[in-house]
Amino acid sequence: MxxxxxxxxxxxxxxxxxxxxxxxxxxxxxxxxxxxxPVHVLVIPREHVEGVGSLDAEHAALAADMLLAAAExxxxxxxxxxxxxxxxxxxxxxGQSVFHLHVHVLGGRRMRWPPG
Ligand code: AMP
Numbered sequence: 001m002x003x004x005x006x007x008x009x010x011x012x013x014x015x016x017x018x019x020x021x022x023x024x025x026x027x028x029x030x031x032x033x034x035x036x037x038p039v040h041v042l043v044i045p046r047e048h049v050e051g052v053g054s055l056d057a058e059h060a061a062l063a064a065d066m067l068l069a070a071a072e073x074x075x076x077x078x079x080x081x082x083x084x085x086x087x088x089x090x091x092x093x094x095g096q097s098v099f100h101l102h103v104h105v106l107g108g109r110r111m112r113w114p115p116g
Contacts, residue, residue, distance in 0.1 A: 003048040006098075008048075008098055008102065012028060026047070029042065029069055030044075036106060037108050037111075043069045043102065050099045051090045051096060066103050069103075082107065083107065085107065086103055087104045087115075088101070
C-alpha cells in the first residue's frame with residue numbers, strides 16, 4: 001500500500017476527518033475511532049513510514065519525536081501521573097491493521113501485562 005491509498009496519509013492531508021488532540025511539525029495525534037481505554041490516542045508521523053521495522057537512521061529525529069509526542073499527549077489528556085501505555089504493533093500477527101507507523105497512547109484505566 002502506497003501513500004495514495006493509505007488511510008493515515010489521507011488524515012494527514014485532511015481528506016478524512018480526525019479528532020486531533022495535538023500536532024507537531026513532523027507528527028499528528030488524534031483519537032482512535034475504536035477506543036480501547038478512556039484515553040486512546042494515535043500518534044503518527046506526517047511522513048509515510050510503514051512501521052517501526054521500516055525506520056532507518058535517517059528517521060532518528062522522527063522516531064524521537066514520536067515518543068516525545070506520546071508523552072505530550074499523555075500530559076494533555078491528563079494521564080501522565082496516573083500512568084499510560086505507549087505501544088506500536090508491527091506486522092499483522094502482532095495486531096497491526098494500518099500500515100502507516102502509529103504509536104498508541106492508552107490510559108485512564110489499569111493496564112494488564114502481558115497483553116494478549
Ligand atoms: P493497529 O491495529 O495497531 O494497526 O492500530 C490501528 C488503529 O487505527 C486501530 O486501533 C483502529 O481503531 C484505528 N483506526 C482505524 N481507522 C481510523 C480512523 N479513521 N480514525 C482513527 N482511528 C482509526
